[in-house]
Amino acid sequence: MSRRLAAALALALPLSASAQTVHRFPPEGPQDHRTEPFDAGVVGPADSEQTAREYVLADDWHTLPPINYIPPPYAAQALEGIRLCLDPGHGGDADRRGYKRGSTGFRESVMNLTVARYVREFLEASGAEVVMTREDDTDPEGGSLEYRGRLADRENCDLFISLHHNATSRGDANYLSIWYHARPDSPLANVDLARHLALSMNDLMRHAEPHHMGLYSDWLMYPPDPEEGHPDVLRMDTVATRPSGFGVLRHARVPAVLVEGSFYTNRDEELRLMDREYLRREAWGVYMGIVNYLWAGIPAITLHPDQPGTVTGPRPTIRLSLDDGMHEGWARNAPPRIQRQTLTLYIDDERCDTRYIPSRAELQVTPRADLAPGEHGVRLRVLNAWGNWSWPREVRFTVE
Ligand SMILES: [Zn+2]
Structure with a gap:
């Protein structure tokens, strides 16, 4: 300079x-x-x-x-x-x-x-x-x-x-x-x-x-x-x-x-x-x-408000809310701004079947194998529109 x-x-x-x-x-x-x-x-x-x-x-x-x-x-x-x-x-x-x-x-x-x-x-x-x-x-x-x-x-x-x-x-x-x-x-x-x-x-x-x-x-x-x-x-x-x-x-x-x-x-x-x-x-x-x-925001999941924390096994479908982590006010209710081809969900670190409903910012995940009674966890991997990956966090639920 x-x-x-x-x-x-x-x-x-x-x-x-x-x-x-x-x-x-x-x-x-x-x-x-x-x-x-x-x-x-x-x-x-x-x-x-x-x-x-x-x-x-x-x-x-x-x-x-x-x-x-x-x-x-x-x-x-x-x-x-x-x-x-x-x-x-x-x-x-x-x-x-x-x-x-x-x-x-x-x-x-x-x-x-x-x-x-x-x-x-x-x-x-x-x-x-x-x-x-x-x-x-x-x-x-x-x-x-x-x-x-x-x-x-x-x-x-x-x-x-x-x-x-x-x-x-x-x-x-x-x-x-x-x-x-x-x-x-x-x-x-x-x-x-x-x-x-x-x-x-x-x-x-x-x-x-x-x-x-x-x-x-x-x-x-x-x-x-x-x-x-x-x-x-x-x-x-x-x-x-x-x-x-x-x-x-x-x-x-x-x-x-x-x-x-x-x-x-x-x-x-x-x-x-x-x-x-x-x-x-x-x-x-x-x-x-x-x-x-x-x-740039951290995309994350939480249990859906209507999803109980305790479910009946062995292959429950779990409802989740998806947040792109981005902050814009008027766009808050728009579909999550994620790079959809990167969207992957895991139950206990195993890939699970996923249904994504963008208009409701909702995910529904189902394990591909039976879950034993007890605590389990769902993890998200996705990239948001600003290029940030989600954090390696687990959302816990219990199978009875
Ligand atoms: Zn040093």
């Missing part, structure tokens, strides 16, 4: 923003986060004798179009009733010399926690609930990735987002990577979330290597045994004897992604990451990715 264009944008944005009533982050308090020093112990001990003070803080990113930190008007609606689990990677590693830190000693675990706190602030101000796998500079449960991944499930969260920064031996490497747990071509909700995060974070952070689209399957890094592994598209699990993908994602039972915001092994990037305002910009990218993903 030319300097003239950047200057024009910098002028234009505050003007257009002031024309409407807006909510600002933070509502009050310090606007310049660069004035807040990081806590003692955050920087260092360094890998080398160099310290951050020997460098002049890189100021280049300040020429990017500024962010006004005003949530879009649809944010509150998209985030209403949503619970997110944020996982700031690592922690408690101040004394581990050379472990996960840049050349000046700035620790990844601190970057991750700082970004997570900002993301939480943005989300909570928009009405979402946030659970964190750690609140401070510790590694919970002795560094258990399973603990972190499972927390989203235990805390009834809808999404799990692990926040990290990247490292490599190539010193000039600097690009975004959003990792989803799945086969590279898996049609899953976590790929939808990853795609939205990649778009907004690439846009806001302007990495040195923008040719990376930033969307990666964790199977590219840790493939399963080709004979034994396959992704369970209904449960988000990987069914494999050899663990595949990232541990923290493998244990999540909700749509889950791992964000590697940028490379702290790139010296210029490490200096940017030591600037709180830059971390806040990154957090805004995460926040906007979440908002835009959820705004």
Whole structure:
């Protein structure tokens, strides 16, 4: 971008923003986060004798179009009733010399926690609930990735987002990577979330290597045994004897992604990451990715209002209501805006016979084999018109 264009944008944005009533982050308090020093112990001990003070803080990113930190008007609606689990990677590693830190000693675990706190602030101000796998500079449960991944499930969260920064031996490497747990071509909700995060974070952070689209399957890094592994598209699990993908994602039972915001092994990037305002910009990218993903709506089923929760076996027909998850008011009573060829329903993870009545937004499902007395579950797989897959949720009913 030319300097003239950047200057024009910098002028234009505050003007257009002031024309409407807006909510600002933070509502009050310090606007310049660069004035807040990081806590003692955050920087260092360094890998080398160099310290951050020997460098002049890189100021280049300040020429990017500024962010006004005003949530879009649809944010509150998209985030209403949503619970997110944020996982700031690592922690408690101040004394581990050379472990996960840049050349000046700035620790990844601190970057991750700082970004997570900002993301939480943005989300909570928009009405979402946030659970964190750690609140401070510790590694919970002795560094258990399973603990972190499972927390989203235990805390009834809808999404799990692990926040990290990247490292490599190539010193000039600097690009975004959003990792989803799945086969590279898996049609899953976590790929939808990853795609939205990649778009907004690439846009806001302007990495040195923008040719990376930033969307990666964790199977590219840790493939399963080709004979034994396959992704369970209904449960988000990987069914494999050899663990595949990232541990923290493998244990999540909700749509889950791992964000590697940028490379702290790139010296210029490490200096940017030591600037709180830059971390806040990154957090805004995460926040906007979440908002835009959820705004696209999540198609879902519920038991039809006239459908009792207990039915007579062995092959009951269950009536369900279908919601495309999209928000438009006047079109709310129109037939669901789903991509019908993708519509698939499962009872206890087995495909079932399905009758779809679009005019009533109703589904009637019947198992293809007898159901034993007891609890059973129906799952939906469908894509809505905005391109979001349904979540791997189960609607329960009982056969007597
Ligand atoms: Zn990490």
